[in-house]
Amino acid sequence: MTTLRARVCVAGGGPAGVMLSYLLARSNIDVVVLEKHADFFRDFRGDTVHPSTLDVMAELGLLDELLAIPHTEIHEVTAMIGATPVTIGDLTHLPTRCKYIALMPQWDLLNFLASKGKRYPAFRVMMQTEVTGLLEENGTVVGVQATSPDGPIEIRAELVIGADGRRSTVRESAGLKVRDFGAPIDVLWFRIDKDLGDASAALGHFIGGRLMVMLDRGDYWQCAYVIPKGGYDAVRARGLPSFRAELALFVPPPAERLEQIRSWDGVRLLTVTIDRLDCWSKPGLLCIGDAAHAMSPMGGVGINLAIQDAVATANILVPVLRTRRAREDDLQRVQRRRTFPVRFIQGLQLFAQDRIFRNVALTAPTADTQTPVPLPLRLLKMFPILRRIPAYVVGVGPRPEHVRTPEVPA
Numbered sequence: 001m002t003t004l005r006a007r008v009c010v011a012g013g014g015p016a017g018v019m020l021s022y023l024l025a026r027s028n029i030d031v032v033v034l035e036k037h038a039d040f041f042r043d044f045r046g047d048t049v050h051p052s053t054l055d056v057m058a059e060l061g062l063l064d065e066l067l068a069i070p071h072t073e074i075h076e077v078t079a080m081i082g083a084t085p086v087t088i089g090d091l092t093h094l095p096t097r098c099k100y101i102a103l104m105p106q107w108d109l110l111n112f113l114a115s116k117g118k119r120y121p122a123f124r125v126m127m128q129t130e131v132t133g134l135l136e137e138n139g140t141v142v143g144v145q146a147t148s149p150d151g152p153i154e155i156r157a158e159l160v161i162g163a164d165g166r167r168s169t170v171r172e173s174a175g176l177k178v179r180d181f182g183a184p185i186d187v188l189w190f191r192i193d194k195d196l197g198d199a200s201a202a203l204g205h206f207i208g209g210r211l212m213v214m215l216d217r218g219d220y221w222q223c224a225y226v227i228p229k230g231g232y233d234a235v236r237a238r239g240l241p242s243f244r245a246e247l248a249l250f251v252p253p254p255a256e257r258l259e260q261i262r263s264w265d266g267v268r269l270l271t272v273t274i275d276r277l278d279c280w281s282k283p284g285l286l287c288i289g290d291a292a293h294a295m296s297p298m299g300g301v302g303i304n305l306a307i308q309d310a311v312a313t314a315n316i317l318v319p320v321l322r323t324r325r326a327r328e329d330d331l332q333r334v335q336r337r338r339t340f341p342v343r344f345i346q347g348l349q350l351f352a353q354d355r356i357f358r359n360v361a362l363t364a365p366t367a368d369t370q371t372p373v374p375l376p377l378r379l380l381k382m383f384p385i386l387r388r389i390p391a392y393v394v395g396v397g398p399r400p401e402h403v404r405t406p407e408v409p410a
């Protein structure tokens with residue numbers, strides 16, 4: 001068995017894990033991040049880089065280079081409620097450097113951060129390395145067990161970070177208690193080609209309690225179609241032609257392009273979860289990002305929260321790690337710092353999901369389905385100044401984090 005050592009071992013190369021590893025290495029704290037996949041090219045992670053994340057990138061001196069990567073800027077969040085367009089959020093007044101959401105495939109963001117991290121000798125990434133369990137001695141986590149292309153390995157570290165997402169192996173191995181809040185929706189994920197005549201689509205389109213989100217990925221639309229939880233079997237049972245006809249209500253014409261969905265193989269079911277750990281840490285271990293609090297796609301804020309967790313973790317732990325090991329009370333400070341924003345956003349997601357989707361029938365909407373504009377959205381239409389509130393909640397969120405850790409030469 002091969003044994004490696006690092007001061008900090010991060011399980012999971014998603015936004016939380018890669019950003020935290022970058023920040024630790026930038027402060028010359030030896031870190032290794034383990035990612036089970038061979039690359040960052042999985043397409044179902046979301047594409048939103050929020051104004052507060054862009055502020056973090058500016059604080060790191062990385063903003064201009066990041067924005068050189070092709071992206072789309074969303075200055076206003078609009079939705080179609082039935083046939084009525086509604087502007088839900090106006091980001092142009094945000095107190096941030098970039099007054100927009102940058103839509104950029106998450107793999108571009110992760111590849112960018114990982115490539116920038118490599119300039120720090122303290123930064124190591126091990127791809128195709130899957131954490132399978134924890135090493136514990138006398139009730140303290142002292143490392144992880146993992147499998148790699150070269151066989152099983154152990155990584156011994158004075159601190160393990162669980163950033164391995166909503167199905168976290170780390171949190172399960174640690175026996176941390178998860179509180180599941182339930183989610184009444186699932187998401188069908190597929191792509192359709194863009195048509196030359198396509199305007200940039202409204203981000204979301206609601207009809208009869210169904211929601212379609214279309215993300216602009218250059219030459220194709222990445223589509224997320226929200227259905228009631230457990231509704232996929234009913235969708236499939238009605239058959240592909242019926243599914244295409246249902247989608248044609250949401251997708252701008254020509255409807256023929258929906259023929260590109262030739263089989264159910266091109267339609268992936270993503271289950272949605274909202275949960276939270278009661279306690280994010282134990283001696284030698286801290287969970288952050290979705291591993292500590294799985295986020296629903298509602299509002300597209302999970303990436304931002306994961307990055308904010310990473311910044312807060314570095315702000316709290318870097319000064320500690322420069323002089324000594326992190327104790328449990330240090331780790332608990334991270335949870336105390338981040339609990340309010342997480343509870344607030346998850347509370348909003350639960351409220352919104354409950355209001356919009358709770359009583360939605362499993363039957364598909366039709367062209368006759370009426371979709372009245374709910375009162376809060378009518379108010380946003382009448383009083384545009386109110387659109388700044390949802391823009392702030394989504395674009396910045398409560399308790400935004402700023403980089404306070406120094407760049408330390410090796």
Ligand SMILES: Cc1cc2nc3c(=O)[nH]c(=O)nc-3n(C[C@H](O)[C@H](O)[C@H](O)COP(=O)(O)OP(=O)(O)OC[C@H]3O[C@@H](n4cnc5c(N)ncnc54)[C@H](O)[C@@H]3O)c2cc1C
Nearest residue numbers: 012014015016036046131164165289290297300301302303
């Ligand atoms: C359908 C859907 C759409 C979404 N869309 C958006 C959106 O548009 N915008 C947004 O902000 N949020 C979105 N979210 C939420 C967002 O994806 C998450 O909140 C965010 O990715 C959390 O980041 P993370 O780093 O904590 O975890 P993840 O992004 O899940 O990253 C975890 C990483 O750990 C790796 N990993 C897992 N297990 C192991 C292991 N045992 N060993 C090693 N590596 C491991 C995984 O491969 C992954 O790379 C969406 C969520 C869903 C379900």
